[in-house]
Amino acid sequence: MRDTLFYRQPEFEIVPMVSDHCAAVATLHAQRFARAWGDGEFVSLLLQPNSFGFVAWQTNTLIFKAPLAGFVLAREVAGEAEILTIAVNDKMARFGLGWRLMQAAMREARNRGGEAMFLEVDDGNAAALGLYRKLGFEKAGERPAYYTDESGRRTSALVMRRDLR
Structure with missing residues (x-):
């Protein structure tokens, strides 16, 4: 319970995310997404000159090596930035970490010359949609039946956009 004395x-x-983080990033990605990316995929994306990412660890824990709390991976090309993927550990949900990771990615994209940022989100992911809307993202398009969950159910991907200027 979050309101206890202890x-x-x-x-x-x-x-900033570096190649050494990719194994932990892939592990968290596999916990959060039906179609998991391997650490090699993360390394390959991260090594592209237009890609960048951030990772987050909890610093006030008694665990010697705390698991990765969250990450974001993005890229910027010719003024357009894109969130490739973002995840927050279930145990770290509702502490503003997704907000902070998105802020870091938007700031870096803007510093690299990004004028707009795009992302795709499952239309059934209410928590993510709430976060993106609070950050100023708006629906720019839709890809029907884009995602498939473990049960085979198909859901749409919403394409969202936010001005970075």
């Missing part, structure tokens, strides 16, 4: 609000350190 509860501590988690604190996070967000740092």
Whole structure:
């Protein structure tokens, strides 16, 4: 329970993603997505000159090596930025970490010359949609029956856009 005497609000350190982080990133991605990307895919994307990412670890934990709390991977090309993927550990949900990771990605995209940022989100992912809308993203399009979950159910991908200027 979060309001007990011994509860501590988690604190996070967000740092640029490097190749050494990709195994932990792939592990978290597999926990959060039906179609998991391997660490090789993350390394390959991260090594592209227009790609960048951030990872977050909890800093105020008693665990010697805390699991990855979250990450975001993005790219910027010719003024357009795109969130490739983002995930937050289930145990770290509702602490503002997704917000902070998105802010870091938007700031970096803007610094690289990005004028707009795009992302795709499953239309059934209410938590993600709420976050993106609070960040100022608006629906720009839809890809019907784009995602397939473990049960074989198909859902649409919403394409969302936000001005970075």
